[in-house]
Amino acid sequence: TNVLPDVSLKMKEIKKAADEGDMLALQNVLPAALGAKNFRPRPSEPMPACVLEIDTVIEKGVRDYRRSLDMEHGEVSVSFADGAAKHVRNLFVSWDKDIIVMEIKKGGNKNIEAEFRLCLPDILPTAVAARPDGVESVCDKNFLCFAARGDNGLDFGAVVKVSCVGGTVTSNGGRLKVRGASSVLLVASLFCDSQRDREWKKAKTALDEIKDGYDKLKKAHSPLISAKISSSEFFIGQDDDTTAEELMRAAYHGETPPPLIAKLRLYARYLFLSGGGKDLFSAVGLWSGEYGEKGAYDNSALIKVYDWALDACPPETVLPVFDYFDERTGAFRDNAMRLFGKHGLFVPKYCAPSTGRPGSASPECVYDISLAAKAARLYYRFYKATGDEKFLKNRALPFMKGAAVFYEEFMTADGDGKLHTLFSCADAVGDLRAIKLLFENLAACDAEKDKWQSAADRVAAVSPSEGVMRPYAVGRFNNDNAYGLSMFFALGECGESAADIKAYSATLKELLYGERETQDCFSMGEMARYAVILGEKDAAAECVRSVVRGALDENLSAVGKDWRGMGYIADGAAAVDLYGNAALAGALEETVMSVRGNRVSLLPCDLCPDADKEIKNLRRGEFSLWLSYSAKNQTLKATVRRVTEGAAEIVLPAGIKKNVRTNRGVYDQNGRVNVTLRKGEYCEINCKYAPPSR
Numbered sequence: 001t002n003v004l005p006d007v008s009l010k011m012k013e014i015k016k017a018a019d020e021g022d023m024l025a026l027q028n029v030l031p032a033a034l035g036a037k038n039f040r041p042r043p044s045e046p047m048p049a050c051v052l053e054i055d056t057v058i059e060k061g062v063r064d065y066r067r068s069l070d071m072e073h074g075e076v077s078v079s080f081a082d083g084a085a086k087h088v089r090n091l092f093v094s095w096d097k098d099i100i101v102m103e104i105k106k107g108g109n110k111n112i113e114a115e116f117r118l119c120l121p122d123i124l125p126t127a128v129a130a131r132p133d134g135v136e137s138v139c140d141k142n143f144l145c146f147a148a149r150g151d152n153g154l155d156f157g158a159v160v161k162v163s164c165v166g167g168t169v170t171s172n173g174g175r176l177k178v179r180g181a182s183s184v185l186l187v188a189s190l191f192c193d194s195q196r197d198r199e200w201k202k203a204k205t206a207l208d209e210i211k212d213g214y215d216k217l218k219k220a221h222s223p224l225i226s227a228k229i230s231s232s233e234f235f236i237g238q239d240d241d242t243t244a245e246e247l248m249r250a251a252y253h254g255e256t257p258p259p260l261i262a263k264l265r266l267y268a269r270y271l272f273l274s275g276g277g278k279d280l281f282s283a284v285g286l287w288s289g290e291y292g293e294k295g296a297y298d299n300s301a302l303i304k305v306y307d308w309a310l311d312a313c314p315p316e317t318v319l320p321v322f323d324y325f326d327e328r329t330g331a332f333r334d335n336a337m338r339l340f341g342k343h344g345l346f347v348p349k350y351c352a353p354s355t356g357r358p359g360s361a362s363p364e365c366v367y368d369i370s371l372a373a374k375a376a377r378l379y380y381r382f383y384k385a386t387g388d389e390k391f392l393k394n395r396a397l398p399f400m401k402g403a404a405v406f407y408e409e410f411m412t413a414d415g416d417g418k419l420h421t422l423f424s425c426a427d428a429v430g431d432l433r434a435i436k437l438l439f440e441n442l443a444a445c446d447a448e449k450d451k452w453q454s455a456a457d458r459v460a461a462v463s464p465s466e467g468v469m470r471p472y473a474v475g476r477f478n479n480d481n482a483y484g485l486s487m488f489f490a491l492g493e494c495g496e497s498a499a500d501i502k503a504y505s506a507t508l509k510e511l512l513y514g515e516r517e518t519q520d521c522f523s524m525g526e527m528a529r530y531a532v533i534l535g536e537k538d539a540a541a542e543c544v545r546s547v548v549r550g551a552l553d554e555n556l557s558a559v560g561k562d563w564r565g566m567g568y569i570a571d572g573a574a575a576v577d578l579y580g581n582a583a584l585a586g587a588l589e590e591t592v593m594s595v596r597g598n599r600v601s602l603l604p605c606d607l608c609p610d611a612d613k614e615i616k617n618l619r620r621g622e623f624s625l626w627l628s629y630s631a632k633n634q635t636l637k638a639t640v641r642r643v644t645e646g647a648a649e650i651v652l653p654a655g656i657k658k659n660v661r662t663n664r665g666v667y668d669q670n671g672r673v674n675v676t677l678r679k680g681e682y683c684e685i686n687c688k689y690a691p692p693s694r
Helices: 008-019 023-036 196-208 214-229 244-252 258-275 299-312 315-327 329-340 371-386 389-410 428-445 449-458 498-514 521-533 537-550 579-590
Strands: 051-056 063-070 075-082 085-093 100-106 112-119 133-140 143-149 155-165 168-172 175-181 183-194 233-236 593-596 599-602 613-620 623-630 635-642 646-651 672-677 682-688
Touching (some): 008 023, 008 329, 100 112, 100 214, 112 155, 112 183, 133 196, 155 168, 155 196, 183 196, 233 258, 244 537, 299 315, 299 371, 299 579, 299 613, 315 329, 315 389, 329 389, 371 389, 389 428, 389 449, 428 449, 498 521, 498 537, 521 537, 521 579, 521 593, 537 579, 579 593, 593 613, 593 623, 635 646, 646 682
Antiparallel strands (some): 051 112, 075 085, 112 175, 168 175, 593 599, 635 682, 646 672
């Protein structure tokens, strides 16, 4: 992305258009001004570094093909038969050595005959104008080496070591041939933004030092990923090893099967833990080079996904998102000054990976002023979830204050002294909620409490109109479906009145039943979670059904839109969007435990009332839950812990019978246990539970 020019003088024109209510004119001011100064960022589309091609001799044809994913140990397996021979390929990405490890075996007293090479993929994204320069694929003894030149002039590529048992490895041009082997081991290392000769030499030396076989390498890797995956468990129903494809087919013809719900939550966590690590989790996987504006670094979606991950995964696994924002604060300050003439931080909707400058000059990128506040909330939530005072002092408060400074200067006061934004890319409701919550959170953790509370009190409130909070009514000029849900930001955290809740419920139903064709996988997953928070159980179940039937491939990966046009969500091309898996998982978790302030609701929307449940360490905010339910015996045991000392109001699900027993606190006979817990203390509840059918 080229240097962001200074167009802040256009704020006078923006204010004039805002005062006149001319949003169509307003939305073109900054894009036109940036274009006039030749700011036309066009980040390239993502593509894999390279492809490992395997050409295997097949004698009688492939049959009995099967693929599987062991999420607990992070291993992919593919098997198929060729006459009497059985081919098996196993692969994992080592958390121990940061390499890719693959083993190929062939049973039936048959030897492996195969060729291997590294190359660019045959199919590239349609937006890619040309293949990379400097493509080179060579063999050196039993090593495959590949490299190409990125847009920045530096190289990216890979090195693969090929070894075998009971056979030979020979080179033929850019290919390695294996003959007469009983098994083949491949270990691969990747690199980017470097120089190929140096990286090839370094990788060959490192890979040559690996003497262990597949099983031993896996033994060192498995406990590392297993510890993260098993840190939270979510079992619903009896898992009888039914395949994902079979469960998906069952979901098309009835309710979502309980084991599928458990697998979907596990798969989302697996994707996040495997696809992130020390880097950001990407909606399209990990790539070398830049990203398209609607690709990996959509900051709006990124914030939401990490907001989910903060509860769903070990807290330390979300730290890369704070590294990402911290490293770009200088660019965010430049954005605020060069676009609007204000101090503080402006986080654009789209960023290229290497910069915090806008990745697009589109209105939704340069006019969405809410994202700094939403990112600041994520910092604060991490502090509240961990109690890490050092993080608060050194990372959270500087970012939160930087965001707050921007809003202090950017917002304008009306005749009553209430603060408003000049415009809203999404809707005024969501923007003002985010800004008000930022000031309130600062009041709760910063020394200048009175200052920030005063600022929070001055933020204008947007009241419901005619019982429905219309997403397009107040200064909104973008009709992207994600923005239609902006008003629901931090739902339940801003002291909503009964009238507000009613208005939100009406709006959600209108979006679900009246504008379903505008919702993609991600937004429909979000709607499911909001429906649970609002107590709209039928709407929540319908949202989950819509995602499962209309937006999941048979391998459970989410796609943005319904390529089959079945009417469950928006029609369109089936582009992989793994953020959708996170949104759906967040909704499924919300059906088991919903937390708003000190209120903890257990099973607020039981999608599978007749199924056994085993929940371990399901976290929401400052609370975590262990829950066990036997459908046969109708016995429920729930243990609620909290990170910091404070009160808790535990709301039991409808269907609780008498004789509620608890180790501490008071059961008020109205389905609630009121208790005060010290840090690390827990409240254990045992009772009979006969859930009403949905």
